[in-house]
Amino acid sequence: MSKEITSREKDYSQWYNDLVIKAGLADYSAVRGCMIIKPYGFALWENMRDQLDKRFKETGHQNAYFPLFIPKSFLSKEAAHVEGFAKECAVVTHYRLKNDENGNGIVVDPEAKLEEELIIRPTSETIIWNTYKSWIQSYRDLPLLINQWANVVRWEMRTRLFLRTTEFLWQEGHTAHATSQEAIDETVQMLNVYAEFAEEYMALPVVKGVKSINERFAGAVDTYCIEALMQDGKALQAGTSHFLGQNFAKAFDVKFSDKENKLEYVWATSWGVSTRLIGALIMAHSDDDGLVLPPKLAPIQVVIIPVFKGADQKALVDEKVNVIVNDFKALGISVKYDDDDSRRPGWKFAEYEMKGVPVRIAIGMRDIENNIAEVARRDDKTKQSVSLDGIANTVKVLLEEIQINIYSKAKKFRNEHITQAETWDEFVSLLDGKGGFISAHWDGTSETEEKIKELTKATIRCIPLDNNKEDGKCILTGKPSRERVLFARAY
RNA sequence: CGGGGCGUAGCGUAGCCCGGUUAUCGCGCCACAUUUGGGAUGUGGAGGUCGCAAGUUCGAAUCUUGCCGCCCCGACCA
Incomplete structure (x- = not known):
């Protein structure tokens, strides 16, 4: 075994780190607290992102993009907000470097000090509400339903891959409404979008709830959340949706004329989920052999591994597999045929288990003679022989079954805890x-x-x-x- | 920022206490051959500023001092 994973029992956090690194989801970077999301991890994020994005659009939201930098003065306009974030903000103070006169390489040019320092966004409420002020005049401009996919920076003291990194990727929705009730409805609607996504796609059972004052978002009237449970018995906040009341409207003076031509402050919400969800996904389902990914989000849903001796046999297997691969593609199933001859089948079995691929199919001469294949599922590690006739359809059903099984297992664990x-x-x-x-x-x-x-x-x-x-x-x-x-x- | 640990080849490590020929071993890598149904085997080969800097010494991976970085535990947090 070249890639040993620490067992959960021995050291749960080491197990988690091992999985992230060895399954190829992410790497440590040269910058302390920042991670590199590798292609396999990013593919997972893309699947999550695409699905969420679809739901946001179905509920009437549009994507936009706001600046990474926020003028320092903006942050202090909402009292609770600044207090909540001030301690973890990265600040840009200069805009130029120069060669050091004493030959010590490149240094910050003291001449190039910014008039007003810029904060790297820890979240975008302030820059967005500053903008909304100019976008909203009338009740006809409402509701304003915007989402952005972005990176944010929070200078955390201690970081953990995916769960808490200095820079992370997320989406943040920011909406403006004419009435309090409408804003509350929006807050709850998006909480439900998150909860449904978590349960249906991530196979992650969540508790929907409201935060206590201590745990509330800085600047919110109410923070709603979905809470998930990890295998070590610790809880993880998987998503939040905030009813912001008129706090930001007042701080940024965003008013609209209602139908009676009265000027009113608008009502606001914001809501977000981040790459932290990947951490949740890992810790909820995976085992000591590697990741266990729910089929609906797995970058590779099915991997096919050929078993052969010599080029003649390989040609026969290729011919069979190519047909099957096309059948999978026709069904919209993400399939990988790994015919790399530099790795032996046993190595591949272990590798794709590590990567959490839900279904593995092994095909060799023996199978072709009998018109079958060996189908192994990642979630319960069982294997079965499946007829090659209609195998794509058989596996499609199996994938659905695996999705349900992973969810049931997690739900049972959660309920028992x-x-x-x-x-x-x-x-x-x-x-x-x-x-x-x-x-x-x-x-x-x-x-x-x-x-x-x-x-x-x-x-x-x-x-x-x-x-x-x-x-x-x-x-x-x-x-x-x-x-x-x-x-x-x-x- | 406190407490603990660590830094030697791409990765994981031995050597350090007690300084002394060519820095150990495993994995990985390259070549060839045999192999291929659960992380193959053999043979040959490549790969090192021993974290950085200064000092002690005839001689430093090893001793001294300073610095840098990382990991774990805490304070902070999604």
């Missing part, structure tokens, strides 16, 4: 033992949430949208509570 806690001791021992979401009563105060975080490192992941009202006592303070919230240690 939502546990109710009634006492503080129970709460703590659940966190330290079983992990996962803990459903518990909370008195609703930031102080208590803060205290719990300090004592246990667990945070309130969300208040589920479909929560039952249930009177109880706060897990920490014993004060009265009207409903349970979900706690977890999180990424």
Whole structure:
């Protein structure tokens, strides 16, 4: 074995790093905290992006692009927003380099200091709302439904491939509406788009909920989120959708004339998911042999591996496989025929398992004689002999089955890891033992949430949208509570 | 920024404590042959500013000092 993966049991974070590197999703880069997304990883992102983009357009949004740089003064216009992001902003102060007079190579030219420094966007609310001011005058200009695919920079102290990098790729939707209700509806609609995408395509079960004040986006009135559970029992925020109220409209003075010719501030939303989803995908499904990718997002859905001795046999196998490859293509299935003779079949088997390809087909002379092929599925590692007649259709059905199986497995795990806690001791021992979401009563105060975080490192992941009202006592303070919230240690 | 670990060929490493011929081993790479149904085997070969700089010494991968970088744990966060 040339590419050993650390087992999950031995070291979960090392397992994760090994997978990302060895499956060829990404590489470390020369810049600390920044990663290189390699072709295989980017293909995965493209599949996610294309699917989300389609859903955004179906719900009436248009793509646009705003600048990478934001004038420093913009950021400070919304008080909570600046406070939330100030600590992690990269700042451009100069616009020119020159050769050092003492021969120390190239240096920043002190003469070329910017009049107003530029922030590299950590998110684009400010530059966008500055723009919306000039785009919106009348109720006829609303709603304004814009999305952008972009990179952003947040100067995090500690980074992890895909999960938290200094620069990352994402999409950010920014919408403007005439009424509060319309904006709230938009916020919830996009949350549902995310949730459906996560469950249907990523095979990732999520809890839809609202964030507590502590966890809310800087500048939002309400932050909605989808929360997923990873195999190590830690939660991961997979997407957020914010109801921004009139905060940014007021900060950037964006008003519109309504039908009665009254000037009103507009209502706003913003929503985003990032390349972090790739991290979620990996940690939710994969195993000690490598990635397990859901068929709907896998860059390669089916790999075909020939087994032969000599050129004569290879020619026979090629002939058979070429027909099958065309059948797959006709069905819109992404298929790779790996006839590279410098690798032996066993090596390829392990390699494509590492890469999480959902279905592997092996075809040799023995199979051709019997008109069959060996079909192996990545999710449960089982193999079966399948007739070559109509094999593309057989595998198409199998891919659908795999998609469902991966989701069911993740959902079962998730459901088994939502546990109710009634006492503080129970709460703590659940966190330290079983992990996962803990459903518990909370008195609703930031102080208590803060205290719990300090004592246990667990945070309130969300208040589920479909929560039952249930009177109880706060897990920490014993004060009265009207409903349970979900706690977890999180990424 | 604190605490811990590390830097030797593309990757992973031995050697360092106790300085001394040509820097160890595995994987990978190149050539050829035999191979090909779960990470092939043999033979031959290429590949190194031992993180950087200064110092000690006849002599430094090894000792001293300074610097740089990376990883893990924490504080911060999607």
